[in-house]
Amino acid sequence: MIHSQAGVVDSSRHAPEPGRRPLPSVKMTVDHATKAYKTASGAVHALDDLSLEIGDGEFVCIVGPSGCGKSTLLWAMSGLHDLTRGSVSLDNVPVTGPRSEIGMIFQDANLLPWRNLWQNIHFPFEIKRINPKPYAGRVRELIAEVGLTGFETKMPRELSGGMQQRASIVRCLSYDPAVILMDEPFGALDAFTRDEMNLLIQKIWMETGKTIIFVTHNVSEAIFLADRVVVLTPRPGRLAHIFPINLPRPRTIEMTFTPEFIARVIEIKTTIETGRFAGAEPPAPAVAPG
Numbered sequence: 001m002i003h004s005q006a007g008v009v010d011s012s013r014h015a016p017e018p019g020r021r022p023l024p025s026v027k028m029t030v031d032h033a034t035k036a037y038k039t040a041s042g043a044v045h046a047l048d049d050l051s052l053e054i055g056d057g058e059f060v061c062i063v064g065p066s067g068c069g070k071s072t073l074l075w076a077m078s079g080l081h082d083l084t085r086g087s088v089s090l091d092n093v094p095v096t097g098p099r100s101e102i103g104m105i106f107q108d109a110n111l112l113p114w115r116n117l118w119q120n121i122h123f124p125f126e127i128k129r130i131n132p133k134p135y136a137g138r139v140r141e142l143i144a145e146v147g148l149t150g151f152e153t154k155m156p157r158e159l160s161g162g163m164q165q166r167a168s169i170v171r172c173l174s175y176d177p178a179v180i181l182m183d184e185p186f187g188a189l190d191a192f193t194r195d196e197m198n199l200l201i202q203k204i205w206m207e208t209g210k211t212i213i214f215v216t217h218n219v220s221e222a223i224f225l226a227d228r229v230v231v232l233t234p235r236p237g238r239l240a241h242i243f244p245i246n247l248p249r250p251r252t253i254e255m256t257f258t259p260e261f262i263a264r265v266i267e268i269k270t271t272i273e274t275g276r277f278a279g280a281e282p283p284a285p286a287v288a289p290g
């Protein structure tokens with residue numbers, strides 16, 4: 001169990017309530033977000049009037065065709081990039097620049113090659129000028145949680161891709177942000193390592209109660225992880241549909257092979273391809289007797 005700076009988080013908060021979905025308070029709001037990049041050949045309209053509310057402790061996955069504005073949305077939510085119109089807020093406070101309550105994890109682990117794993121994990125403390133001492137126990141717990149104990153003095157080149165990404169997860173969680181934004185974090189990993197990482201992220205989320213917004217182009221991964229899957233239209237990204245995922249937790253890799261899971265994959269893939277949700281399948285016609 002990972003200890004939050006605020007104390008141990010009760011993992012039962014994510015226990016499924018049969019037939020009832022608890023309504024969390026809103027943690028982040030995206031309000032009429034529009035982004036047009038200025039380029040030499042004219043404006044690129046990346047996002048269009050997208051509004052979204054993310055609940056406290058919710059796991060939201062964002063999927064959509066390549067180039068539809070997923071990264072643009074995530075960077076705007078991080079406060080690192082601005083919007084052309086619209087706004088993002090965290091706990092009802094507008095996000096206008098980087099915030100220590102928001103952590104980000106990318107496809108590339110971005111470890112500094114000349115620093116060992118321990119030193120890389122401590123890099124944000126130096127940047128943010130935070131004293132790492134009170135966090136030392138937490139960092140050690142996180143390193144153990146992701147299976148990197150004993151590798152603290154290894155250099156990034158001595159670690160596999162999966163291990164590097166585990167280190168970047170520890171680096172992000174080390175200073176205990178309330179919200180974690182992840183942009184295709186496992187996109188460069190092999191399928192087996194990706195499954196392992198998905199199980200790891202699920203476990204961390206269930207133990208810490210973090211709010212996670214996770215961009216992926218892998219629909220199975222999105223369904224496996226999410227409370228809700230948000231589908232964007234082709235560029236400019238608009239809201240195509242939001243799919244609630246009510247599968248019980250903890251989810252297992254075996255669940256991804258069930259007919260129920262595969263039906264969701266097809267439904268969401270169809271929505272991505274057509275840019276709109278066609279609605280629930282009509283009930284199959286009754287077979288006439290005889």
Ligand SMILES: Nc1ncnc2c1ncn2[C@@H]1O[C@H](COP(=O)(O)OP(=O)(O)O)[C@@H](O)[C@H]1O
Nearest residue numbers: 037039044046065066067068069070071072073
């Ligand atoms: N800095 C930029 N300048 C100009 N165009 C950009 C920039 N960043 C992204 N784009 C364009 O905006 C669109 C959306 O990009 P992006 O948000 O990266 O999409 P996604 O993450 O869904 O693949 C794409 O057409 C991309 O080429």
Ligand SMILES: [Mg+2]
Nearest residue numbers: 070071072183
């Ligand atoms: Mg992207």
